[in-house]
Amino acid sequence: MEILMIYGATGYTGGIACNHANSLGLSFVLGGRSLDKLALLSAKLAAPYKAFGVKDASSIASALKGVNVLLNCAGPFGETAEPLMEACIGMGVHYLDFSAELSTYQLADRLGEKAERRGTMLMPGCGGxxxxxxxxxxxxxxxxxxxxxxxxxxxxxxxxxxxxxxxxxxxxxxxxxxxxxxxxxxxxxxxxxxxxxxxxxxxxxxxxxxxxxxxxxxxxxxxxxxxxxxxxxxxxxxxxxxxxxxxxxxxxxxxxxxxxxxxxxxxxxxxxxxxxxxxxGYTFTGIASVECARRVLAGEAMEGFQTPAAVFGKDFxxxxxxxxxxxx
Structure with a gap:
């Protein structure tokens, strides 16, 4: 079974994404830094959760075991994108986010060949x-x-x-x-x-x-x-x-x-x-990012740094x- 993790699930847009994923009947794991907030959301959505930060690479790798797609909703992405992208590449996990920060895309561009060799996709901008x-x-x-x-x-x-x-x-x-x-x-x-x-x-x-x-x-x-x-x-x-x-x-x-x-x-x-x-825009991003994740879980992915339009087409x-x- 393909597994999706929504990291930053207790944030504002992360919450919209979780609610939409839940309305579609998708199975997903909640992720984030606040154990208490995750526990409350887990009880509401009946979804499992894992609490971990992004400063310890070993903690990220442990949390990503068994995960196939990570949707990162935790900003500022200048703090979360790099450690999570690196961990996803190392673990063979497809990475998605909806960052508006240019540095996130420059990072994905730099890591694109590394991700391609590992057979993983980096798709910042799956919404917005x-x-x-x-x-x-x-x-x-x-x-x-x-x-x-x-x-x-x-x-x-x-x-x-x-x-x-x-x-x-x-x-x-x-x-x-x-x-x-x-x-x-x-x-x-x-x-x-x-x-x-x-x-x-x-x-x-x-x-x-x-x-x-x-x-x-x-x-x-x-x-x-x-x-x-x-x-x-x-x-x-x-x-x-x-x-x-x-x-x-x-x-x-x-x-x-x-x-x-x-x-x-x-x-x-x-x-x-x-x-x-x-x-x-917030509604659009919550829905579009989950749809990206759903399609990637179904096998619609390309290796390396990619964009939604390039992978899913103009009608996405x-x-x-x-x-x-x-x-x-």
């Missing part, structure tokens, strides 16, 4: 912008016959963010704004905003350049040498992180859908545009109910 935008880009490119010179992608976020996201944004995200230019990551001027129409009735809006991991994943799945990533969203909350709620309520998520847009430009200057409409995003694409 990487899954959304990666599939949207492949959808656009299927209808472009000319050589694509550049891709601009934008994410329109909505609603409150979780405490974990706020901490990551404050402590882990690079202060530098990057773009991919002629296959290399270079600095991007944050004042270089671009207009995107998200097909939500509000017309074109100015989107701010940001460093998203899609600078690596879109390039990996398409080979397009010039990529820029943008975000449009609400103003950040001024609430103290320490006293803020763990994350948005179910009602807040339901009232705050996400949208994504892509502009592909050919060498001749022609453009192709498409927009993706989906549920709130449709596994999340309410997600659809409109060609502009």
């Amino acid at each position: 912008s990487v899954a959304m935008l990666g599939c949207l880009v492949l959808h656009v490119l299927q209808n472009v016959e000319q050589h694509v010179a550049s891709i601009d992608v934008a994410l329109r976020i909505a609603g409150p963010i979780s405490r974990g996201t706020a901490i990551t944004a404050r402590d882990r995200l690079s202060p530098e704004c990057l773009q991919r230019c002629q296959n290399a990551l270079t600095l991007q001027d944050v004042s270089n905003t671009q207009q995107f129409d998200f097909d939500d009735g509000k017309g074109p809006v100015a989107c701010t350049p940001v460093t998203l991991p899609d600078l690596i994943t879109v390039w990996k799945s398409t080979g397009v040498p010039n990529i820029r990533t943008f975000v449009h969203g609400s103003e950040p909350s001024t609430t103290d992180i320490a006293t803020s709620p763990e994350g948005p309520t179910t009602e807040q998520r339901e009232a705050s859908p996400y949208h994504a847009a892509v502009i592909a430009t050919t060498r001749d200057g022609n453009t192709k545009r498409s927009v993706l409409h989906t549920v709130n 995003v449709k596994c999340v109910s309410g997600t659809y694409i409109v060609d502009a």
